[in-house]
Amino acid sequence: MEEKEISKAVIKRLPRYYRYLGELLESGVERISSNELSTKMKVTASQIRQDLNNFGGFGQQGYGYNVKHLYTEIGKILGLDQNHNVIIIGAGNLGQAIANYGAFEKRGFIINGIFDVNPRLQGVTVRGIEIRMIDELEQFIKENNVQIAALTIPKSKAAEMADLLIEYGVKAIWNFAHTDLNLPEEVLVENVHLSESLMRLSYNITRYEKEHFKD
Template identity: 55%
Template sequence: MQKGNTRISMAVIRRLPKYRRYLSELLDKDIHRISSKELSKIIGFTASQIRQDLNNFGGFGQQGYGYNVEELHSAIGKILGLDHSYNTVIVGAGNIGQAIANYTNFEKAGFKPTAMFEINPKLIGLKIRDIEIMDADLLGTYIKEKNINIGIICTSKEKAQDVANVMVESGIQGIWNFAPTDLQVPEHVVLETVHLSESLYTLSYLLKHKREEED
């Protein structure tokens, strides 16, 4: 991502949702102004890091005043594209697919699942909340007809690339992949892969080394 001719690192981009989450909590507590120093104590980043991150996107704070929490929360939402709504489909109605379908906060943020797709005939025709599970053979046609922006892949790794290919051919703009495999997509399609096992193994590493330090 770039601001003018300056490339903004993915490390900065990946910190923005955390900023927004903590700002949401401050608004829930009816806190409307906060300094970078106070924010650093809550989030765990240094005040300098916070100022540096936010300066990538323009000036938000005022010296002697700090940040307007509501304005900063709204601005970060716009930077993240959350001022738009996105039609999504979920492919794979197993545990992960159902969990995503049932997580209403995604819908509140503008990511609306309009349908789920499955190859298991026992699941086709059922509903998760009000989201119908449809035959996977209908995926491409549905994406084209319903103007779907984001495809969420929750299949086995063996099926995931085929599903991604159908999504790409049908005009999908972004793919959120939960299958335990790295997908190949054209440059014009945005791909974000969530490797649950890698995150768990990182936790295992940290636990191991914590035990070694204590010993």
């Protein structure tokens, strides 16, 4: 069975579909057409149909899409029907923010460990999760089948720590450090570069000001 490669652009949009469908589901909507959804989401109906058809025919001519069914199916595609064990490396504000955000657990992302280098934090708990020291890392990853590590440490330490995490068996890194990690191809990395996001905002402010107050 030849799996056709799904483009990154499509994958990037999937979680947003999932979010909108979840909200529709909550508000009791049973079915929706690509056209109605396109109005809500401000994308073209054509794109919605094209995107969904990458994964199968979820709709029905003359009817549209069943919200509950589509929601479930996209959830499966995104792997949200399975649990993922997550650890957080770095118990600073950002690490704690992630640990405290309950909605992740609801989606199957189980945070079962937080690690830090600061000995003062040893044993402190965040949302019931004990902060551990790095010397426990290897054993913990292996014993708890940890798949994802959220990396919320300064960039100076990030590359080294990422190597270690991969060596110990982590499969994917959610990287909040402001640097690119150079890891083997099979390691999955999702970067969250907040400073880059802020710079894009700054670019747009600057351009807007130039356009409107040029003199």
